[in-house]
Amino acid sequence: MARRRTWNPITIIRRRLQRIERQSATRNRTPWTRAVDWCLPLSLPLGFVLAFALDANVSRVSTETLATVRLGRDDRGTPLRGVILRDDPAGVPWPFGSPLATVEIRRRTIEHGWPFASRTTVAPLELPTVPLADPDVVVDLAHPDAARGLLALRDATDVDLFDGLDVSLDVMTTERRRDLVDDVRSRATTTTRSWSATLAVAATLWLLLFVSSIIAVRGIQSGAWLAQRWRRRSMVGKLRDGRCPFCGYDLSGVRFPKRCSECGRRIWG
Ligand SMILES: [Zn+2]
Secondary structure, X not given: OOOOOOOOHHHHHHHHHHHHHHHHHHOOOOHHHHHHHHHHHHHHHHHHHHHHHXXXXXXXXXXXXXXXXXXXXXXXXXXXXXXXXXXXHHHOOOOOOEEEEEEEEEEEEEEEOOOOOOEEEEOOOEOEEEEOOOOOOOEEOOOOOHHHHHHHHHHHHOOOOXXXXXXXXXXXXXXXXXXXXXXXXXXXXXXXXXXXXXXXXXXXXXXXXXXXXXXXXXXXXXXXXXXXXXXXXXXXXXXXOOEOOOOOOEOOOOOOOOEOOOOOOEOOO
């Protein structure tokens, strides 16, 4: 029964929707569409596993210099003195008769996980000190082993920086950086865990895995389709040349071959 042609937009839309519904109900579900359907639920646990693996194995370290202190003496034999450096080091003259070393107060932050940091570790503050007498020797004044490094420095260059840590912390205290002093003294490592970041990482990876698995399935599907098309073409080509499409045996002498006399397979058409 042919339906009357209509220009009523509501009728057009209604008919179109009916057609889509009918088509989707009768459409054959191929193994390929089923594989695509499975990509979504299967990539979810994989996303979580990958998120935890990245959290354990991938980390970024960033170092921030919070303050810079210069150490020196006014004269030989006078006590060690320190000043905080505010501007560009190259443009500021040393205020001591006998300049000795530069101390940086540094915070190292380690972020674990990708693309977001689901775990963040803040290491104890470091005070790497570069003596002017030998810039290749760097001693971390905050490290428990600092005394050994300072002893070696004094033996090699006659520079005494044993009061370096106390002087640096005194400078920080007078500069109202009590927080840094407490931080250096406690030598605490703090780790913060963000489960929402872990969830965000897992969701991002889930999406990436889902999209890439669909691309992979569709890629294999097109490869299979091309291979099938090529096989059909070569079969048709062989038939046209009067040869068996399976084994290539010459059948041009036979008028209507039903079966190949060489391999015994049925020939259609
Ligand atoms: Zn044959």
